[in-house]
Amino acid sequence: MNIKTFTFITIMLSVFTDYSNAQETYKEQYRPQVHFSPKAGWMNDPNGMIYYNNQYHLYFQHYPYSSVWGPMHWGHATSKDLVHWQEQPIALYPDSLGAIFSGSIVADSNNTSGFGKDGKIPFVAIFTLANWTTEKAGANDYQTQGIAYSLDEGMTWTKYENNPVLKNPGIKDFRDPKVSWYEPAKKWIMPLATYDRVTFYSSPDLKNWTKESDFGAEVGKHGAAWECPDLFSMDYNGQQVWVLLVSINPGGPNGGSATQYFVGQFDGKNFISDQKDIRWLDYGTDNYAGVTWANTGNRKILIGWMNNWQYARVVPTKKWRSAMTVPRDLGLKKEGDKYLVTSLPVKELNSINDKQTVLENIPATNYDLTKKVGKLAGPAKINFTSDKIETFSITLSNDQGEKMVVGYNKAANYYYVDRSASGITGFEKDFVLFHFAPRLTQAINLNLSLIIDVASIELFADDGLTVMTDIFFPTTPYNKITIQSTEGTIIKKLEYVTLKSIWP
Numbered sequence: 001m002n003i004k005t006f007t008f009i010t011i012m013l014s015v016f017t018d019y020s021n022a023q024e025t026y027k028e029q030y031r032p033q034v035h036f037s038p039k040a041g042w043m044n045d046p047n048g049m050i051y052y053n054n055q056y057h058l059y060f061q062h063y064p065y066s067s068v069w070g071p072m073h074w075g076h077a078t079s080k081d082l083v084h085w086q087e088q089p090i091a092l093y094p095d096s097l098g099a100i101f102s103g104s105i106v107a108d109s110n111n112t113s114g115f116g117k118d119g120k121i122p123f124v125a126i127f128t129l130a131n132w133t134t135e136k137a138g139a140n141d142y143q144t145q146g147i148a149y150s151l152d153e154g155m156t157w158t159k160y161e162n163n164p165v166l167k168n169p170g171i172k173d174f175r176d177p178k179v180s181w182y183e184p185a186k187k188w189i190m191p192l193a194t195y196d197r198v199t200f201y202s203s204p205d206l207k208n209w210t211k212e213s214d215f216g217a218e219v220g221k222h223g224a225a226w227e228c229p230d231l232f233s234m235d236y237n238g239q240q241v242w243v244l245l246v247s248i249n250p251g252g253p254n255g256g257s258a259t260q261y262f263v264g265q266f267d268g269k270n271f272i273s274d275q276k277d278i279r280w281l282d283y284g285t286d287n288y289a290g291v292t293w294a295n296t297g298n299r300k301i302l303i304g305w306m307n308n309w310q311y312a313r314v315v316p317t318k319k320w321r322s323a324m325t326v327p328r329d330l331g332l333k334k335e336g337d338k339y340l341v342t343s344l345p346v347k348e349l350n351s352i353n354d355k356q357t358v359l360e361n362i363p364a365t366n367y368d369l370t371k372k373v374g375k376l377a378g379p380a381k382i383n384f385t386s387d388k389i390e391t392f393s394i395t396l397s398n399d400q401g402e403k404m405v406v407g408y409n410k411a412a413n414y415y416y417v418d419r420s421a422s423g424i425t426g427f428e429k430d431f432v433l434f435h436f437a438p439r440l441t442q443a444i445n446l447n448l449s450l451i452i453d454v455a456s457i458e459l460f461a462d463d464g465l466t467v468m469t470d471i472f473f474p475t476t477p478y479n480k481i482t483i484q485s486t487e488g489t490i491i492k493k494l495e496y497v498t499l500k501s502i503w504p
Helices: 003-025 132-136 347-352 369-373
Strands: 041-052 055-063 073-079 086-092 099-107 123-130 143-150 180-182 187-194 197-203 210-215 226-236 239-248 258-266 288-292 301-305 328-335 338-345 353-363 366-368 380-386 392-397 403-409 414-418 435-438 446-453 456-461 466-471 480-485 490-499
Touching (some): 041 073, 041 123, 086 123, 187 226, 197 226, 239 288, 239 328, 338 446, 403 456, 414 466
Antiparallel strands (some): 073 086, 099 123, 123 143, 187 197, 226 239, 288 301, 301 328, 328 338, 353 490, 392 403, 392 480
């Protein structure tokens, strides 16, 4: 056998082994089939998301050596379509300055940082360094901001030799930079989580930072540290509107972790909002720390960590813990005098549509959908519309009597998720609590979309005005779907679509 033949056989065996291992990995109990999850280890916040050269990069908080939280690394995955993901080698490792907490990545197309060489545009990652040595010694300033650069579009990284680039003024919570370019002033803007508010910094070169302003002392939900801010603008009928996302834990509308948002204006120095109420991006308990991809133009695409700090460390998975939500397109809708942020699954998810069944004019008093479309046997999507707003529920269940219920209560005017009898729930006392979310529109028509995976459900109501994300752990997979409603309710159109797995 010559060396070329031997090398070819070795490569093919390696490819076959990787493929076989992947097949087994993504068949584990509770392993999501249409959501990204790491092959092994712990995962939480999405980080450093950037779109470049027709490729989406998703970095994430990762501890690859255990399924419980540990010294944070940046994991990395890439996708051409926001649906199918290829996990890459670890991007950033802890060092003497600390673990690598959350942050962001920019494409420095004007080479303001000076990191670019030979015409190559540098990616620059901006992240929090969390020094566990000084933390254990009782210091408050153990979180600082560091940077790293890549000249191969995010595949390998070099840390800046003069880190940290932003030192801590003595605040215990000083983290999660989300950097973007502010064209009117030709400078970089960094919103940073500083305990229970957001502090804005600016820089001409990503190395030297100046404090601009603070926001949030007297507005929004308080009682815990704010995390993972994200500032961006969107167009509403030709008007530029700025949105600031801020995650908080605990303090969510249904307990534990959640993300609130503020709508206003930004002038390069100050974010100004006259918003008095608290607005939530997702009312479920399992969408946290979500931020948007950089470099996507006017399109704003968000992904979140599909878990909750109340129970993330004890959910009943083994080799890995946590998944991401499906990517979501963000939009704006005006209800009265309020700008509300909408979320809908990205259209790219239609690429995994499989068998489709369309039903019309369904009397939904007690409707067994399974008899019409067959048993639930994997991920699926349900879309339906109704011209009459009445109380209804959709129940996923199995032969053991375990069930997950989502629905709408007309008298109370809220959507809800009930996972009290969903299966394994004893790992955390509040996991079984009833979750609800207000209906935020006066429209007389109702539309609802559900994305059902092996261990999660995502509800998008009224064109994405109300969103709920919740995970669950049945002892055996749900295989039945029924719809119950008040007498006389008619579902005008129901579309049921089975979904193909995104994994090999």
